[in-house]
Amino acid sequence: MSAVNDTKFNSVVFLLTGIPGLEDVHIWISIPFCFIYVISIVGNSIILFIIKTDPTLHEPMYIFLFMLAVTDLGLSIATMPTILGIYLFNSRGISLNACFAQLFFIHSLSKMESSVLLLMAFDRFIAICNPLRYTSILTPLRIAKMGLVAVLTSVAVILPLPILLKRFQYCRDNVLSHSYCMHQDVMKAACSDISVNSIYGLLGKISTVGLDSLLIFLSYVMIVKTVLSVASHKECLRALNTCVSHLCSVVLFYISDIGLALIHRFGNSSTHLLQIILGYVYLLVPPLMNPIVYSVKSKHLRERIIRAFVK
Numbered sequence: 001m002s003a004v005n006d007t008k009f010n011s012v013v014f015l016l017t018g019i020p021g022l023e024d025v026h027i028w029i030s031i032p033f034c035f036i037y038v039i040s041i042v043g044n045s046i047i048l049f050i051i052k053t054d055p056t057l058h059e060p061m062y063i064f065l066f067m068l069a070v071t072d073l074g075l076s077i078a079t080m081p082t083i084l085g086i087y088l089f090n091s092r093g094i095s096l097n098a099c100f101a102q103l104f105f106i107h108s109l110s111k112m113e114s115s116v117l118l119l120m121a122f123d124r125f126i127a128i129c130n131p132l133r134y135t136s137i138l139t140p141l142r143i144a145k146m147g148l149v150a151v152l153t154s155v156a157v158i159l160p161l162p163i164l165l166k167r168f169q170y171c172r173d174n175v176l177s178h179s180y181c182m183h184q185d186v187m188k189a190a191c192s193d194i195s196v197n198s199i200y201g202l203l204g205k206i207s208t209v210g211l212d213s214l215l216i217f218l219s220y221v222m223i224v225k226t227v228l229s230v231a232s233h234k235e236c237l238r239a240l241n242t243c244v245s246h247l248c249s250v251v252l253f254y255i256s257d258i259g260l261a262l263i264h265r266f267g268n269s270s271t272h273l274l275q276i277i278l279g280y281v282y283l284l285v286p287p288l289m290n291p292i293v294y295s296v297k298s299k300h301l302r303e304r305i306i307r308a309f310v311k
Contacts, residue, residue, distance in 0.1 A: 012096045014189065015175045018086045019276060030087035036288050037084065040076040043291030044069040050304050057304065060138040061127070064120045065294055065301075067147055068249070071113040072287035078105040079283050083179040096170070099181040100162040106283065107183060108158040113253060113286070114212045115150035120246050121216040128239050129226045157204050164200065168192040177272065178279045184264035205261055213254050220247075245297040249290050256282035 018026055047069040051057045082102065085091035094102070126134050161183045168190035176185045187197045223243065227236045260278045295302050 012170045012174065013093045014096070014099050014181065014186070015092045016082055016086055016094055016179050016181075017092070017175060017177055017276070018179055020272070023090075026087045026090065030084060033080070033083055033087060033284075036284050037076060037080045040080075040284070040287040040291075041073065043295075044073040044076070044287060046305060047291045047294070047301075048073070050301065050308060054304050057301065060123050060134075060143055061120075062301070063140075063143055064116060064123055067116045067150075068113065068120070068290060071109050071116060072290055074105065074109045075113070075283055076287045078102060078109060079180045082181075086179050094181065099186060100165060103165075103181040103183055103186060104158060104162050106180060107161060108154045110257070110283075111154040111158060111208050112150055114209050114257075115154060116147075117246070117250055117253060118212045118215055119146055119150065121219040121250075124243050124246060125219040125223055127242070128223050153208075157208055160200065161197070161204075164197050165190070168194070177275055180279075180283070182264075182279070184261070202265070209254070209257060209261075213250075213258075216250055241297075245294045248293045249286065252286050252289060253282075256285070 019029065022029065048066060051062050051066045051069075079102075082094060123138065126137050130137070165183070165186055168187075169192055170189055171191040174189050176182075176189070178185055183197070183201055187194045187201075220243070224240075227239050256278050260275065260282050263275045263278060295305060
């Protein structure tokens with residue numbers, strides 16, 4: 001009986017979804033996705049290469065940017081192959097184990113990105129509110145420990161999700177809402193009681209992304225309070241200007257993340273298109289925009305990139 005169940009389990013295939021109603025123009029829709037994929041991979045790879053090879057960029061701010069580029073690169077690699085498979089080759093099927101693996105990498109890397117954004121907020125907080133102790137607080141060893149904690153926490157929080165999903169039987173219409181596998185989407189396809197997954201997913205989202213965003217907000221409250229109390233108008237603008245890139249990354253990531261979570265939990269069929277668009281924004285826009293924003297706003301980094309290409 002166990003062998004029969006295992007065979008039935010392994011034969012389950014989920015069907016990924018592109019943009020409903022636009023199947024005839026999927027090949028044209030694939031063009032901007034290809035550009036996004038190439039720019040994301042090339043942009044983040046350049047950031048990683050420049051920071052790794054230039055000793056003058058081995059500072060806390062750029063080390064955290066290095067971590068952010070690694071997570072963005074991982075997100076692009078984890079999501080884009082199935083998206084392009086749908087739009088280029090109409091390859092919609094994905095096996096259960098492959099779906100669970102993609103789901104794990106997407107959610108763990110997203111959680112890791114949230115943690116890195118929090119560490120970058122902490123970096124800006126120390127740099128502006130306690131600049132004299134900046135190098136003594138953010139030592140290379142301490143940065144390495146914070147990065148390791150971010151990785152281990154992300155894996156520990158997300159690992160139970162595919163394990164819990166693997167316990168279910170999938171006997172419904174296994175058509176997913178996105179071009180990739182997400183926990184909220186997959187668990188709705190189960191014909192079992194999903195209350196444990198639903199509660200764990202909600203608590204995990206609140207305790208990680210919700211807590212991270214709250215701490216980032218509080219850090220910027222302290223930054224603004226410090227800047228307004230001790231700096232002149234010109235120095236105030238100069239200090240806040242160093243936070244612009246990070247604020248752009250935070251807004252891009254958290255608005256789409258929180259919006260997508262709310263739609264999955266409380267939305268209805270009328271919000272399906274919005275759900276698809278937010279899903280693409282959540283996973284594809286940050287890896288695309290982060291290297292561009294940081295390259296434009298960081299003069300030091302921009303000069304190193306230009307110098308490398310001029311050579």
